[in-house]
Amino acid sequence: MTKQLKIDIGHYSSAGIKAENQDSVNYCIPTGSTLESKGIVSVLADGVSSSEAAKQASDTAVKSFIHDFYSTPETWSTKKSCQQVISAINSWLYKQGSTHATELRxxxxxxxxxxxxxxTAYLVHVGDSRIYRLRDGDLSLLSKDHTTWINSDRSYLSRALGIDSILQIDFKQLELQPGDIFLQTSDGVHDFISDAEISAILGSTHTAQDKSQRLVERAIANQSDDNLSAQVSEVIQLPSATKQEVYEKLSELPFPPELQPGMKIDGYEILQELSLSPRSQIYLARDMENDQELVLKTPSSNYSDDPWYLDGFVREEWIGQRLTHPGLMKTYKSHKSKQFLYFTTEYIKGQTLRQWISENPTPDISTVRDLISQLSSALRAMHRQDVIHQDLKPENIMITPEGRIKIIDFGAVHAAGLAELASVLQRQHPEGTLNYTAPEYLMGEPGSKRSDIFSLGVICYEMFCGALPYEEKKVNKFQLKSYQHMRYIPIQKRRKELPLWLDQVLKTACAANPVKRYSLLSEFIHQLKTPQDVKVQQDFEPLLQKNPVLVWQLISLSLLLTLIASFYFR
Incomplete structure (x- = not known):
């Protein structure tokens, strides 16, 4: 049976000899899917006593972080979620403390x-509270105190929430092991208790709650003169699953039978077959409850025993429900109990971009520019959600009769939040379709937003001339030894009337080496719209490469003249 993450957490906090406890400490262990998608959060804040609103600041930081962290998109990476939430909290605290918003400064x-x-454990740290880990009896300090020492007796806090409008935080991630014990402390604890004492208490058989209390009580006994807080988190069990367990989970629902017009499935009436491919079947259906037309997509029985295919099919539905943009296909949440594996999407009328390219062999620049701008806007919405499409191609793009763009396939997407989950499923080949796949995938390197820009550049090039910017690759060759092995074909060789500035933009967009590519979609679109800002660079092309026949003719002529001269002087 698949195991879930289990952490035993306990905390204890005391004002100590002070009248007010300005520390704040708490944790959250969610249930259901949130436990898997967002994880367990353990937070500690120590209000700086020299500030008037120290207690309010620490309470706000702890409560706001827990609430806001779980409100961030599930597609975001943990790091991005933390950075966004911490930045917002810091801005609010700084504004409260530096204006007349309250009486407290x-x-x-x-x-x-x-x-x-x-x-994985993700650590966020700013200030002089600490994070420790005890593993196999070895205590490690995982955080660094952000203090600056004036002399041997005096120091000041160089970094904390609310000090400045600009905040630098320490972020670290560590692989977990069962039995790992993490400890968070305020300085009222770790300044008055030795590492040996910490190790002894953490290594005892007491519960996390008891260990936290014992640490605080020991520091008090050692004459601590500050507020004291300790939070202990012990890793009891890590999530794990075998390939068989993953397959069984993905295939809990049976594949639907072959559907025909007039058939009904879970309250949907099949109206007609729209598309049939080796990977899926797509039908126009009617929701019998509200009479809405929609698309019903079913998996192909050819892949019924392929966990990776099933994972992509399920992921496509999950992603489509979390992306909101007019240029991205919507997938609907089912309000009925499913009897089979399928999902429903909005019904998009129109033609694929592949059909459009066939029907428009020589489009003008403004038409292509408008469609690419729409595509860029949709991709930007995905990138803001920490999602990379990875399989952008003309077949996965629809154009409505009104000329609006829709990206319709999310089966190969990379969502940073999902990528953080441990999985036994291993990719056997790069994502995407070979001639639109960014070269870094073929080099065995990870993709990025620039990978989608490459695919968009290739599509833009193909829209202008109906051909690819590089020689077509063989289907069975998935490895690339060097970016230099890919030679860009100037678009003027396809359509002589197209301007040089456009070729420069396209060459940069689909540069083989991602470092030479546009880093942002906005850069690509800006240069596509403002040719006056494009610096045209004429690449030197050796004569042997440009006109090999002429080179050999010149060599032959030179040899002939040499022979004639030799004969004459002899």
Missing amino acids: GWVTTFDAVIFKST
Whole structure:
């Protein structure tokens, strides 16, 4: 049976000898799918006593982080979620402390968070509170105090939430092992207790709650003169699954039978078959409850025993429900109990971009520019959600009768949030379709937003001239030894009337080496719209490459003249 992540967490906090406890500590262990997609959060903040609103600052930081972290998109990576949330909290605290928003001046606090997701711990740290880990009896300090020492007796906090409008946080990720024990402490604890004492208490058989209390009580006994807080998180079990378990989970629902017009499935009436391919069947259907027309997509029985295919099919539905943009196909959440494996999407009338390219062999620049701008807007919406499409091609793009673009396939997408989950499914080949796949995938390197820009550049090139910017690759060759092996074909060789500035833009968009590519979609679109900003660079092309016949003619002529001269002087 598939195992879930289990963490035993406990905390204890005390004002100590002070009248007010300005520390704040808490955690959240969600249930259901949120446990898998976002993980478990453990947070500690120590309000800086020199600020008037120290307690309010620490309470706000802890409560806001837990609430807002779980409100970030599931597609976001943990790092992006943390950065966005912490930045917002810091801005709010800084504004509260530096304006007349309240009577209290200075909303400053240290901050530590540990996020346990799948088989990884993500650490967020700013200030002089600390994060430790005990593994196999060995205690390690995982955070660095952000303090600056004036002399041996005096120091000040150089980084904390609320000090400045600009914040630099430490972010670290570590692989988890069962039995790992993480400890978060305020300085009222770790300044008054030795590493040996910490190791002894953490290594005992007590619960996480008891260990936290014992650490605080030991520091008090050691004459701590500050607020004291400790939070202990012990890894009891890590999520794991065998390939068989993953397959069984993905194939819980049976494949639908072959559907025909007039057949009914889970409250949907099949109206007609729209598309049939080796990978899926797509039908126009009617929701019998509200009379809405929609598309019903079913998996191909050819892949009934392929976990990776099933994972992509399920992922496509999941992603489509979390992306919102007029240029991205919507997938609907089922409000009925499914009896079979399928999902439903909006019904998009029109033609594929592949059909459009066939019907428009020599389009003008403004028409292509408009369609590419729409595509870029849809891709940008995906990238903002930490999602890379990875399989952009003319067949996966629809154009409505009104001239609007829709991306319709999400089966190969990379969502940063999903990628953080441990999986036994291993990719056997690069994502996407070979001639539109970014070269870095073929080199065995990870993709990025620039990978989608490459695919968009290839599509733009093909829209102008109906051909590819590189020689077509063989289907069975998935490896590329060097970016230099790919030679860009100037678009003027396809359509002589197209301007040089356009070729420069396209060459940059689909540059083989991602470093030489546009880093942002906005850069690509800006240059596509403003040719006056494009610096045309004429690449030197050796004569042997440009006109090999002429070169050999000149060599032959030279040899002939040499022979004649030799004969004459002899």
